[in-house]
Amino acid sequence: MNRSMNNYLSLLICVFSFLILKGNAQEVNIHIKSEILGDPEVYINPPVDGQHFHFAKIDTSINKAGVLDFKKTVKFPGFYSIGHAGDGKILYLKPGDEVWLTYTMKPDATVEVMLKGSNEVGQNLYDTYKRPFFQSVAEGYLKKYKSIASAQEAVDRKRDKELYQMDSLFKIKAIDRAFKDGITAEINTYYLSVNSYVLQDSIYRLKLIEDSVILAEQTVKYFLDNWKNLVKDYDFNNPLNKSRNSFFDLLQTRASIEKYYFDINTYKQQPIPKITGSYAEIEYNLALLVPDPANEEYAMAQGIELGIIQENYDSFLIGKYETLAAKYPNSAILPYLKPEIDKIKHYQSAIKKDFSDKIKFVDNYGKISNFSEVESFFKDQLVYVDLWATWCGPCKREFAYNDGLKAFADKNGITKLYISVDIDESDNKWKEMIKYYNLEGYHMRASKALSDQLREKFSQDFGGRRGFGIPYYLIIKNGEIVQMNAKRPSNKESLYEQLQSFKTKN
Template identity: 30%
Template sequence: MLLQAQQPTITFRVKNGEGKLVRVMRPLDGKYFVAFPPEDTLNASGALVLPNKEKVPGVFGFTYKKMYRLYVRPGKQYIITIDESNKTAPVTFEGPDAEGQQALLNLSFDFYQSAAMRHYRKDTVFASSSRQILKEMDSCLQPFNDLHAKHKIDAAFYAYAQSLVKNYYASVLGATLILPLRAMEFNKDSARYDAALVPEMDATWRQVLAVADPADPASMIADTYVDYNNLYTMWYLDYFLPRTKGPVVQLEREAYDEKLYATLRDNFREEPLREYLMATKLQYLLLENRFESYIPAWYDDFVGQYPNSPYIPLLKDGAEYVKTYFKKIKTDFAEGQQFVENYAAVETMDELAAKFKGKTVYIDLWATWCGPCKAEFAFNEGLKKFLKKKGIASLYISIDRDQADQHWKDMIKFYNLEGYHVRASKKLSEDIRKVFGKNGSLYIPRYAVLKDGKLVLPEAKAPSEQDALYRQLEAYL
């Protein structure tokens, strides 16, 4: 009888985690490629078991309350266990490269811009904040330096850890320059112009680039690289350098995106990095449901340049979705899509709420540029049936600016948003921030409930939280 070797697996386990949700980011041919992975449910043992089908080493990202990275080699077995009750060792690992994997699992990064602003607020002098940031970077790298020196991780694992950490801290370092860059005066005729600041800023950027090379193709394996490359492309190549050469015309969003795409395409010519970056830029636009008119052309151009690209299957559905959008927006508004009368003149939430006396209303605060807002629209069919059955009205309040007026109306058609619609005026937007914001910031999507012309629930459940939302709404009938 022929015996076959059992296929190796990758197990992510949470103690007492049965039925809980986890998201898994899988590598693509060993590279990190951004996606919105679906949620997987942990089984009765609190585990998610995946076959290890990898052909080359790559990194899996498991998101359960935070991100856990796992360096996976072909043909190897891995087990990660999360035990939140164990304060000494909340994360344990079984498998190859055990000490290196444990050091990797112990890493936790804040969003790089938040980390940068924290450092900048403490000390606006780059030399000082740079010393602190690089000190943190060295501390993160130290365990991997020691393990490599002791031959407990090989050169490939070590190179990955270095790329992951260095690209993150280069992003943090570069992001501390955003506010100083925006404050710079580039007009030589201005009284504020300081000729010494331009070479000084360029030299400062060179210090950032010395931490991590934004054109290093080896970085494609690390999830921290894309943010770093975006930061470098946007703020150094597309913002700083052009302004050192003369006046720059302020562009509308679509023209700006095309200019940024051209900057990316023209400054990164080495393959396979160029293909990777162009695919990544397209993927971000598709995942955010941006529906820009140039996306189909960019996609067709990418397919023409790289007909055998492994990224095409991951981009195709999104590109077709955008093409469908442009067909659908040519139709008329549906009967159930109504605009609040004279909405442009409404200046406060109290004024808006007063228009709905005698009704219970579910409010959806959104914007055309908000990816998570649009992701929630996928749950609208069930919500629509519930609201109709219970006699509850829906009110969609967009906080888009005037320039996005047509885009806003197009998206109402495309997403079939039945209910009342308002695009907030400048004064209403300001009042919305006072009513729903915290410390001057407003996070969307945001949901609320009106009853008889009054705001009764400023923080309601989202459409995706179906049962919990329905119970919440029934309490106000």
């Protein structure tokens, strides 16, 4: 029997088992027992109809006895992300599965997690399969192996090792068919997304977009033949492939190669497209470039979610959500997206208002090129400085704690200064977000010269490498920095104590 027939039969088995599970709604039970009572928070991100969606995440906690029992009635198998005490687990569970997770603190103060229950041998093995961001992995393989072919062969070897391990467990009945099929689909999808980006990154480095490079016909043929070879045995319509986000990454790479750079049917290089719209809109449109009815609902929902996660509150997402709701009114993802779309509507309303009189801009901020000028502007004050940008999600999440900080600052005569490191093109978005988050205090958007200095002056060590990361906070008193890398607003009382200590010092 040839390879294509084997793959076809395997797909039939996967789809058949998926459909059987779909018709039988049963509970998934996750039992957590933790000794780490000082850190009670737990998050569980269950799948939505077998697919991963960020906004389905549930924030909960263990009780005083260190116990949490989670159950959910589902029709589809899928991946469950679980986080507690700084440890993250990803489990593949089908309807009717039950697992027990026990968290203990080891003598070296690290957390140990023991897993028992459905497919425990396979679950523990899968937990060793790390899934770094596919683009970074692809770039690493290219750097190490130099050529596209060598890099892709190395990726295939890693994939085949994992497939062999899971197949071996299935043969000795250590895992069941549903678990094997689900993990096999994830392995194939993840490593295909890596190998696809090995190809896409090589195309990108030719600077087709920036420099309007025209490739030789044989070069175009090489790229497209390589792509066709990568996906020849991969079924984009297999529902099991959608269990993790690597499938959405793959859809975007597919669109880039088949429609954006080239025409897969004519083997011709495409004219350089004119880039319009926000980054989120480009990402959304890219995912829908390849007509694929079986994946349209998924691609639309994932594209909308990706745009929301970036927290730029793009108005186009409202229309895309309405299109999704009209075309797929029974989509299980709609209830998770609607609250986020409502936030975008609120944002679009808020930015139409004028700045409040408690929002002020530093005089001639665009001409400031040295941080010493910033310090001198506030020479007689105690100032809490927030370095941020409109594209920085963690920066914006800290704004949720501004009410407490505002009350403390007002009571103690502390000035707040927000310095954005956004570029000129983001000026409107910067001012919009100041209004939306009601960031009372002083504001300035750093000039390029000042931004460069900030990156050097406030660089930090990240695992042996120096770099500039935001959000970043500091405290100025009487025109001088008295605390670098200050506490965050989310640190609440720790931050207030830190600020109070400088207020009382001479």
